Amino acid sequence: MMIETNSSLKAFNTFSIDAKTKTLFHFKNMTQLSELLTVVKAVRSENRPVLILGAGSNILFCEDFSGLVIRVELTGVDIIASENSYLLQVAAGENWHQLVTHCIDNGIDGLENLALIPGVVGAAPIQNIGAYGSEFKDFCESVDYIDLQTGECLNLSAAQCLFAYRDSIFKSKTMENALITKVTLKLPRKWQANSRYALSKSAESGLEITAQTIYDAICQTRNDKLPDPEQYGNAGSFFKNPVVNQKKAAQLLKAYPKMPHYPQADGQVKLAAGWLIEQANLKGKTIGGAAVHQQQALVLINQNNASAADIFQLAEFVRITVKDKFKVSLEPEVRFIGCQGETNLTEVLNDVRA
Ligand SMILES: Cc1cc2nc3c(=O)[nH]c(=O)nc-3n(C[C@H](O)[C@H](O)[C@H](O)COP(=O)(O)OP(=O)(O)OC[C@H]3O[C@@H](n4cnc5c(N)ncnc54)[C@H](O)[C@@H]3O)c2cc1C
CATH class of the missing domain: 3.30.43.10 (Uridine Diphospho-n-acetylenolpyruvylglucosamine Reductase, domain 2)
Structure with missing residues (x-):
């Protein structure tokens, strides 16, 4: 129906x-x-x-x-091959990982670093999905959408989408009526490996570096380290990696010389939210049926019939504990629908600590 x-x-x-x-x-x-x-x-x-x-x-x-x-649930994939590239026009309801797999199976390389990211193609531009050094924006040509207010079918070029780390124009209030119907991706025929973050396993085993070996290595790593939502409900990384200024990063590095940190082009420094959560001793922490995943602290899981309130309270607990310890604010990557705002943070923490 x-x-x-x-x-x-x-x-x-x-x-x-x-x-x-x-x-x-x-x-x-x-x-x-x-x-x-x-x-x-x-x-x-x-x-x-x-x-x-x-x-x-x-x-x-x-x-x-x-x-x-x-x-x-719109479906359909058109692949237009030209001398130098492939243009992929993909309907918004297509499964993202199936698209990546279809491309790799057919010798259309480039998307391999983004393998096994759950979700549909139409959601990929929203937070500019990314993994292992690649992001959606690296391949996006344009995005088609319907304005639900006016009924108009419109198109934005990749530049107009204002992609940034886990962000795009589609998260802004001005685009709240935009229903994405189709994305157009461009993959150059001349393939270049992006293996900086992806290939330790195949490099160690002396495998030739191809899109297929990167795809296989990433699928294996993700299957090893991320909980399967079929087994333990989750939404992947619950928080974004926080970005701090150089002064703050230097202070933290003085106290924690082994802290992972990634200098950004604009001079800021990206930190690993999972490391901060782990250092705050929160791995395995539970509230009700919700838990911080034992292997991957950035992932909150529905361990045992968790209610949404359990997950929300655990997320708030993690945020406050990390803030207390490092004076760094974690911002959720997950979108909350109908959850209480920040007003009761202290209340939540007191409840949990009591
Ligand atoms: C195990 C696991 C691992 C993950 N790993 C990663 C990762 O490595 N990198 C990463 O970036 N993300 C990751 N995620 C998060 C998630 O996969 C992505 O955010 C994905 O793009 C969400 O797709 P979805 O179809 O589930 O979107 P939904 O959760 O349904 O929606 C997400 C947002 O997009 C909006 N939206 C969805 N479709 C449309 C549309 N057609 N038009 C307009 N708005 C729309 C929704 O309103 C919502 O705001 C992971 C999640 C899980 C569970």
């Missing part, structure tokens, strides 16, 4: 939180557009919110959703 009412979102978020939405629209085909716009208008006229959803791998539903969830 295209439209459902009072539907569970449990299967549609990787934390497996059993939140319900009052209205759910499965947007499978552009022929449904005028109906979708009518539903959006009706929902807004009742002052109910609208949420665009992909695979729900970067979202925490803290409560039932009183509005309309639009699940983007």
Whole structure:
């Protein structure tokens, strides 16, 4: 069915939180557009919110959703080969990892560092997905979207998307009506390995460096180190890696000479959020059914029937503990839907410490 009412979102978020939405629209085909716009208008006229959803791998539903969830399920991949490059036009509901695999299997190289990132293609521009030294922006030509307010179909070039570390124009208030329908990627035929962060395993074993070996190494590393959402619900890295100024980085390095740190082109220094959390002795920390993952401190997991409140409180606990110890603020990478804001941080901490 295209439209459902009072539907569970449990299967549609990787934390497996059993939140319900009052209205759910499965947007499978552009022929449904005028109906979708009518539903959006009706929902807004009742002052109910609208949420665009992909695979729900970067979202925490803290409560039932009183509005309309639009699940983007548009499919289709066109690959246009030219002398020097491949142009990929990919509908927003296609699975990102399947796209990467399809490309590697067919000798279209470049996306291998971004293998096994969960989610759909239409969500990739939102936070400019990245891993192992590559980012979505490195391959993006343009992004097509519908303005849900006006119904217009529009296009932004990669430069207009203002991509940055886990950020893009699509996170800004001005783009809250943008439903991404398609992305266009450009992959040069002349392939260059980006193996700085990816290849220790295959390099050690003396394998020739190809897109396939990088892809295999990354899939293996990710499978070894990240919890499978099917087993323990999670949303990958819960926090962004914080970026601090040089003075702050120098202070921290004096106290913690082994602290991982990555100088940025603009003079700032990126720190590893996972390291900070681990140093704060939070690996394995639990609140209710939620836990900081034992192997990868940056990942919060639904260990044992966690409620969204358990996960939210654990996230706040981690934030406050890291702030207390290092005076560094962690910003969530995960989008909270309906969770309480920062006003009760102290309350949460007192509760947890009591
Ligand atoms: C195990 C695991 C590992 C992960 N590893 C990484 C990683 O290495 N690097 C990384 O960057 N991320 C990583 N993530 C996070 C996640 O995979 C990405 O953020 C992904 O792009 C989210 O895709 P999604 O379809 O699940 O989006 P959702 O969670 O459904 O939505 C995310 C955001 O995008 C918006 N959105 C989704 N689709 C559209 C659309 N068509 N139009 C407009 N807005 C839309 C939503 O409103 C929401 O704000 C990981 C997650 C997990 C669970």
